Amino acid sequence: xxxxxxxxxxxxxxxxxxxxxxxxxxxxxxxxxxxxxxxxxxxxxxxxxxxxxxxxxxxxxxxxxxxxxxxxxxxxxxxxxxxxxxxxxxxxxxxxxxxxxxxxxxxxxxxxxxxxxxxxxxxxxxxxxxxxxxxxxxxxxxxxxxxxxxxxxxxxxx
Amino acid sequence: xxxxxxxxxxxxxxxxxxxxxxxxxxxxxxxxxxxxxxxxxxxxxxxxxxxxxxxxxxxxxxxxxxxxxxxxxxxxxxxxxxxxxxxxxxxxxxxxxxxxxxxxxxxxxxxxxxxxxxxxxxxxxxxxxxxxxxxxxxxxxxxxxxxxxxxxxxxxxxxxxxxxxxxxxxxxxxxxxxxxxxxxxxxxxxxxxxxxxxxxxxxxxxxxxxxxxxxxxxxxxxxxxxxxxxxxxxxxxxxxxxxxxxxxxxxxxxxxxxxxxxxxxxxxxxxxxxxxxxxxxxxxxxxxxxxxxxxxxxxxxxxxxxxxxxxxxxxxxxxxxxxxxxxxxxxxxxxxxxxxxxxxxxxxxxxxxxxxxxxxxxxxxxxxxxxxxxxxxxxxxxxxxxxxxxxxxxxxxxxxxxxxxxxxxxxxxxxxxxxxxxxxxxxxx
Numbered sequence: 107x108x109x110x111x112x113x114x115x116x117x118x119x120x121x122x123x124x125x126x127x128x129x130x131x132x133x134x135x136x137x138x139x140x141x142x143x144x145x146x147x148x149x150x151x152x153x154x155x156x157x158x159x160x161x162x163x164x165x166x167x168x169x170x171x172x173x174x175x176x177x178x179x180x181x182x183x184x185x186x187x188x189x190x191x192x193x194x195x196x197x198x199x200x201x202x203x204x205x206x207x208x209x210x211x212x213x214x215x216x217x218x219x220x221x222x223x224x225x226x227x228x229x230x231x232x233x234x235x236x237x238x239x240x241x242x243x244x245x246x247x248x249x250x251x252x253x254x255x256x257x258x259x260x261x262x263x264x
Numbered sequence: 265x266x267x268x269x270x271x272x273x274x275x276x277x278x279x280x281x282x283x284x285x286x287x288x289x290x291x292x293x294x295x296x297x298x299x300x301x302x303x304x305x306x307x308x309x310x311x312x313x314x315x316x317x318x319x320x321x322x323x324x325x326x327x328x329x330x331x332x333x334x335x336x337x338x339x340x341x342x343x344x345x346x347x348x349x350x351x352x353x354x355x356x357x358x359x360x361x362x363x364x365x366x367x368x369x370x371x372x373x374x375x376x377x378x379x380x381x382x383x384x385x386x387x388x389x390x391x392x393x394x395x396x397x398x399x400x401x402x403x404x405x406x407x408x409x410x411x412x413x414x415x416x417x418x419x420x421x422x423x424x425x426x427x428x429x430x431x432x433x434x435x436x437x438x439x440x441x442x443x444x445x446x447x448x449x450x451x452x453x454x455x456x457x458x459x460x461x462x463x464x465x466x467x468x469x470x471x472x473x474x475x476x477x478x479x480x481x482x483x484x485x486x487x488x489x490x491x492x493x494x495x496x497x498x499x500x501x502x503x504x505x506x507x508x509x510x511x512x513x514x515x516x517x518x519x520x521x522x523x524x525x526x527x528x529x530x531x532x533x534x535x536x537x538x539x540x541x542x543x544x545x546x547x548x549x550x551x552x553x554x555x556x557x558x559x560x561x562x563x564x565x566x567x568x569x570x571x572x573x574x575x576x577x578x579x580x581x582x583x584x585x586x587x588x589x590x591x592x593x594x595x596x597x598x599x600x601x602x603x604x605x606x607x608x609x610x611x612x613x614x615x616x617x618x619x620x621x622x623x624x625x626x627x628x629x630x631x632x633x634x635x636x637x638x639x640x641x642x643x644x645x646x647x648x649x650x651x652x653x654x655x656x657x658x659x660x661x662x663x664x665x666x667x668x669x670x671x672x673x674x675x676x677x678x679x680x681x682x683x684x685x686x687x688x689x690x691x692x693x
Contacts, residue, residue: 110289121282129279130272139280143288150292201275224272
């Protein structure tokens with residue numbers, strides 16, 4: 107089965123997981139939902155080919171789209187360093203801290219961090235998903251981790 | 265110590281749950297069709313632009329020739345190729361520069377979407393690079409395909425008869441191959457030229473005067489034709505030989521001024537000074553030519569009968585001539601390669617020889633004329649002094665409507681493919 111039915115089944119089963127990744131990639135609920143929709147819509151023409159194992163392809167679209175969307179938007183949106191008001195301590199504060207630190211990363215660095223340390227992909231897999239070299243993955247990950255540590259995430263280990 | 269994975273997973277817990285996302289499949293299908301249609305349209309446009317560009321490139325002619333080319337770099341071709349019937353004309357390409365020869369060849373003209381008309385039109389071959397181009401001369405009589413056409417010895421001017429209708433001659437034109445301008449020569453006293461000898465059109469040896477034979481009074485009667493020289497700079501006529509002779513003068517050639525013969529007398533006239541000379545020969549002269557040094561002579565004489573071969577007489581002085589046999593019928597004296605060698609052509613075959621006027625020895629020049637040419641080429645006589653070159657086979661451009669036909673074909677195929685694809689989708693649905 108490789109038609110609309112299997113697609114709907116996949117969406118129903120995996121949409122939540124995709125939204126979690128998308129949220130880490132975008133840092134925004136709306137953007138995350140939008141990103142997942144776009145990734146799924148873009149996967150439709152290729153569904154016949156990927157139906158048996160769609161996850162890698164959808165993840166690839168998701169990651170690449172998050173980077174390219176940022177590139178398309180950065181010239182028309184004003185970036186802000188100020189995140190909304192948040193609690194000052196406890197687990198919620200740590201989440202905000204991480205969210206803030208991720209927001210300061212370049213989109214490709216952020217995608218590398220999410221794929222490597224949340225999705226647990228290898229460097230080779232990460233490079234394949236993002237369409238970059240393994241060396242670039244290594245350097246982007248190193249730089250991103252340096253910046254995350256500098257942003258008061260010293261208690262975090264890779 | 266927590267891991268980064270844990271912290272990221274904790275943050276991911278804040279991700280939206282996701283509401284209903286209906287129609288993702290059909291939205292994906294619609295997006296794919298849109299992109300495919302846009303891609304096909306873009307490919308079609310790129311293809312058409314590419315095909316048009318390639319065809320335009322194939323059709324494009326070489327850049328215009330520089331006006332100032334050293335004389336040593338100008339050459340006559342051994343093989344006189346006509347341009348392709350679809351070749352461009354000077355209206356498109358501009359002035360062709362100095363020409364090696366002019367002739368008349370078949371030219372195609374589009375009529376509507378599919379039809380083509382064949383005409384015979386004048387063309388010239390460049391003396392610089394051997395390229396051929398049709399000469400878009402104003403007021404020519406294209407429907408008959410017959411031209412009174414001549415080329416100046418230096419290859420810079422094309423003289424021709426201008427028509428107002430099928431048979432009504434209104435004057436002459438001189439097309440400048442360097443500037444592309446045409447000087448319209450017209451007798452101010454006559455709107456219509458009568459008794460004109462279109463076969464007697466030639467340039468003076470210095471390329472300055474166009475030699476014409478017609479009646480200055482407009483009379484169609486005999487003994488009314490004058491030899492009139494037109495100064496192509498000023499457009500003014502000058503009567504070199506007044507009317508009064510039964511036959512038209514047999515025009516010849518010389519290094520300057522004009523040369524013509526009547527019976528057994530050959531005359532010269534220098535328009536700048538008004539000086540005239542005449543010399544009698546023991547034979548009746550068809551054509552006389554004076555060598556570049558002004559001393560050597562060549563004469564084509566009338567044979568004993570009209571069908572007999574015409575004898576050729578040559579000599580280093582007008583009063584010291586010898587009859588020579590050169591292996592071909594001496595019909596035309598085309599020019600001089602130097603003061604001692606005259607170039608002679610047999611009209612029937614076009615075979616051309618160079619004759620040494622001191623020894624009488626003839627050497628074939630190996631000239632050839634290819635393609636459908638209506639007349640024998642008229643060469644730029646000065647250029648016989650330079651070595652001959654092989655001649656350039658012209659490119660073969662195709663019908664200018666071809667890009668439009670290809671575009672229509674491609675559009676039809678795309679439309680058909682779209683129609684079939686749509687039908688198949690409907691059937692599947």
